[in-house]
Every structure is written in C-alpha cells, then in structure tokens.
Amino acid sequence: MKNFSNTYIFIYITVLVVIVVALLSGLTLGLKSRQEMNFAADKASQILRAAGYEELHGQAAADLFAKVAKRGAGEQEQYTLRCADGTDGTVVRVDGKGLWGPIWGYVVLAADGVTIKGVAFSHKSETPGLGANITEEKFRSQFVGKKLYDAEGHFTSVRVLKPGREPQVAAANRVDAITGATLTSNGVDAMLQQLPAAQTNDKSQSAVQ
Amino acid sequence: MKKYLGPLSKENPILVQVLGVCSALAVTAQLKPAVVMALSVTVVCAFSNLIISLLRNTIPPRIRIIVQLLVVSSLVIAVDQFLQAYVFEISRMLSVFVGLIITNCIIMGRLEAFALSHPPVPSFIDGLMNGLGYGLVLVVVGTIRELLGAGTLWGCQVVPQAFYEAGYMNNGLMILPPMALIIVGTIIWIQNTKRNKAK
Numbered sequence: 001m002k003n004f005s006n007t008y009i010f011i012y013i014t015v016l017v018v019i020v021v022a023l024l025s026g027l028t029l030g031l032k033s034r035q036e037m038n039f040a041a042d043k044a045s046q047i048l049r050a051a052g053y054e055e056l057h058g059q060a061a062a063d064l065f066a067k068v069a070k071r072g073a074g075e076q077e078q079y080t081l082r083c084a085d086g087t088d089g090t091v092v093r094v095d096g097k098g099l100w101g102p103i104w105g106y107v108v109l110a111a112d113g114v115t116i117k118g119v120a121f122s123h124k125s126e127t128p129g130l131g132a133n134i135t136e137e138k139f140r141s142q143f144v145g146k147k148l149y150d151a152e153g154h155f156t157s158v159r160v161l162k163p164g165r166e167p168q169v170a171a172a173n174r175v176d177a178i179t180g181a182t183l184t185s186n187g188v189d190a191m192l193q194q195l196p197a198a199q200t201n202d203k204s205q206s207a208v209q
Numbered sequence: 210m211k212k213y214l215g216p217l218s219k220e221n222p223i224l225v226q227v228l229g230v231c232s233a234l235a236v237t238a239q240l241k242p243a244v245v246m247a248l249s250v251t252v253v254c255a256f257s258n259l260i261i262s263l264l265r266n267t268i269p270p271r272i273r274i275i276v277q278l279l280v281v282s283s284l285v286i287a288v289d290q291f292l293q294a295y296v297f298e299i300s301r302m303l304s305v306f307v308g309l310i311i312t313n314c315i316i317m318g319r320l321e322a323f324a325l326s327h328p329p330v331p332s333f334i335d336g337l338m339n340g341l342g343y344g345l346v347l348v349v350v351g352t353i354r355e356l357l358g359a360g361t362l363w364g365c366q367v368v369p370q371a372f373y374e375a376g377y378m379n380n381g382l383m384i385l386p387p388m389a390l391i392i393v394g395t396i397i398w399i400q401n402t403k404r405n406k407a408k
Contacts, residue, residue, distance in 0.1 A: 004270075009272055012267070012268075012269060016279060017279065020279060024283055024286055024287065028290055031290050031291065031294040034295070035290070035294050035297075038297035058297075128235070128305070
C-alpha cells in the first residue's frame with residue numbers, strides 16, 4: 001500500500017470538501033424555488049384542513065387557499081378566511097419549542113374570537129410515533145369547539161394536560177396530552193398561550209356560556 | 210454475472226447480513242414510502258460505490274472512512290433535496306429516515322468490502338444490486354403491512370367493501386413497528402430454511 005504524506009492528506013480532504021460544498025450549494029439553490037412552493041402548498045393544505053375543508057394537496061390546496069384566505073396586516077402572520085361551513089374565521093400562527101426542535105401551528109378561531117374551529121400543527125424533528133403525533137387527526141380533533149376563556153371570562157387559552165392534572169381547568173379549556181410525549185405536549189401547551197387575548201377581551205363576556 | 214445477483218437472495222443485506230434493519234422497520238407501514246426509500250438507498254449505494262471506486266487509488270487509507278462518509282452524506286443530502294422538491298408528501302412521511310441513510314451499514318459495508326478494491330463498473334453494479342436487495346425486502350414487507358393493515362396498496366383500496374360488510378377488519382397491529390420486526394423475522398426464517406436445504 002502506498003504511503004501518503006500528511007501534506008497530501010490535508011490537501012486531498014480540503015479539495016474534496018470544497019468540491020462537495022460547491023456541488024451541494026448549487027443543487028440546493030437550484031431546487032429552492034420548488035421546495036418553497038411545496039412548503040407554501042403544504043401550509044395551505046394544513047390550514048384548509050383545520051378550517052374544515054377536505055384534504056387537498058399541492059397546487060389544488062394553494063389555489064383554494066388563495067381564494068378563501070386573506071393575509072391580515074401586521075407583523076404576526078394572520079389570515080382571515082372563509083371556513084368550509086361558510087362562516088368567517090381568523091387564522092393565527094403560533095410558534096413554540098418541542099423536544100428536539102421548533103414546533104408551530106395554525107389555529108382557526110370562529111368569528112367570536114373565542115371558539116376554536118380547528119388546528120393544524122407541524123414540527124421540525126419530533127420523535128415519530130410520539131411527539132410527531134401532534135400532527136395526527138386524533139390529537140388535532142380534540143381542539144374543535146374548545147374555548148379560549150373560562151366560565152368567569154378569564155383568558156386561559158386551551159391547555160394541553162395529562163387527564164386528572166390541574167382539575168380546576170374546565171373541560172372546555174383543556175385537551176389530553178400525548179402519552180410518552182410530555183415535553184412536546186408541554187411545548188404545545190405553552191405555544192397556545194400566544195393566542196390573542198387582548199383583541200378579543202371585549203367579546204369574552206358574551207361568548208361564555 | 211452470477212456473483213452480482215447474490216445480494217438479491219443468498220447474500221441479501223437485510224436477510225442474511227441483517228444490516229439496515231432499523232429503516233426497514235420504520236418506513237414499511239405503507240408501500241409508497243417503502244419504494245421511495247428503497248430507490249433512495251439504491252441510488253446512494255450505487256453512486257457512492259462508483260465514486261469511491263474511481264477515487265480508490267488516491268484515497269489515503271488513514272482517512273478513508275472520512276472520505277467515505279463525505280461522499281455518502283453529500284449523496285444523501287442531494288437525494289433529500291430532490292425528494293423535498295419533487296415528492297414532498299413522501300419526504301414528509303420518511304422524515305428523519307432519509308438523513309439516516311448516511312449511517313446505513315449496508316452502504317459503508319459495501320464501500321469497505323468492495324468499492325475500495327474493485328474497478329468502477331463492477332463496483333457500481335455491486336452497489337446497485339445491494340440497494341435492490343435491500344429494496345426488495347422493503348417492498349415485500351411494505352406490501353404485506355399495507356395490504357393487511359389498511360386494506361390498500363399504493364394508497365388505493367384493494368380489499369373490496371363487501372369483505373368489510375361481511376365482518377373483515379384491518380389488522381391494526383400490522384401498521385405498528387413490532388409487526389414489521391415479526392415479518393422481517395419470518396422472511397429471514399424462510400430464507401434460512403431454503404439456504405440450509407440447498408447445502
């Protein structure tokens with residue numbers, strides 16, 4: 001076997017790394033526009049599902065989203081949209097921390113600003129089968145019809161709690177956490193506290209039953 | 210030619226060498242992600258074998274593992290980018306398992322055992338065949354699990370509605386990872402029985 005000098009090794013690996021970096025950067029730049037289109041369509045598809053529409057993918061989702069939703073002014077990502085049942089809703093983006101990386105979601109609020117019509121969650125790298133289940137229908141469907149205010153009209157948002165924990169939180173303000181995914185569930189719980197309380201404060205009295 | 214066909218049955222990377230099992234269990238709940246994963250691994254395995262074989266006389270032995278990892282991981286990143294751009298839904302389903310191809314022992318194993326000591330064309334074929342041997346098992350397991358677990362194949366309903374009305378039910382256990390282990394184990398058992406008979 002040939003003997004290679006240290007200089008050769010250093011030059012060899014440096015040249016190889018530079019070539020690889022150049023190739024991969026070129027590829028990433030070339031595919032970027034397509035990927036961004038996919039991400040946008042995926043987001044549209046998730047929000048539409050939260051608003052009660054049938055499951056759509058790709059361009060079909062993006063087209064429908066453009067038709068029914070309008071981006072609100074302001075820094076926070078927010079949309080007004082016509083839900084599948086014909087009523088108007090507000091979509092609020094929330095961001096939080098999961099176990100391994102960022103998690104985020106879109107919450108569709110009814111016109112009263114108090115009742116949740118649906119939610120969509122996404123994550124960067126939660127554990128498949130545990131934390132990643134926040135995107136599953138079974139978890140998301142729990143949120144439908146939940147209220148952001150308790151019976152006294154205080155803002156509680158929707159809490160994600162282990163059944164039996166904090167019994168003072170009423171059923172209308174809580175959903176069940178995911179077994180085996182405590183940290184991701186806590187992340188969703190904290191994330192939902194970002195839902196807008198201030199701008200709906202005046203309506204809170206009327207919405208409480 | 211015969212020696213290249215080994216990975217498909219007698220020297221199958223999953224069934225005989227029991228490599229790459231983790232991803233084989235994780236992505237086979239449905240046929241579609243299983244096929245995409247199989248193709249991804251085949252592409253990475255074939256081209257990393259080709260590249261390493263082309264470079265084999267210039268690679269200093271002391272850093273050969275680093276060079277191999279560099280080649281494999283850049284190919285995997287490229288595949289991941291393509292999947293995200295062209296089959297977004299499936300790339301979502303495969304989640305972390307595309308990235309984990311980097312650590313798939315089949316690929317590193319073939320680089321060490323074959324590509325470093327053979328010319329480019331045989332190396333390419335060897336990588337291709339090992340990738341296909343891996344893919345074959347994935348497709349078989351994916352077919353069984355999707356058919357019995359969800360009554361569908363490639364996302365299309367194949368178990369007729371009349372069966373469900375007569376009381377047939379999908380087996381929920383099929384789509385859970387433990388069942389994948391049992392199926393792979395059963396295939397290994399059949400394979401071993403066949404091999405022992407041939408001796």
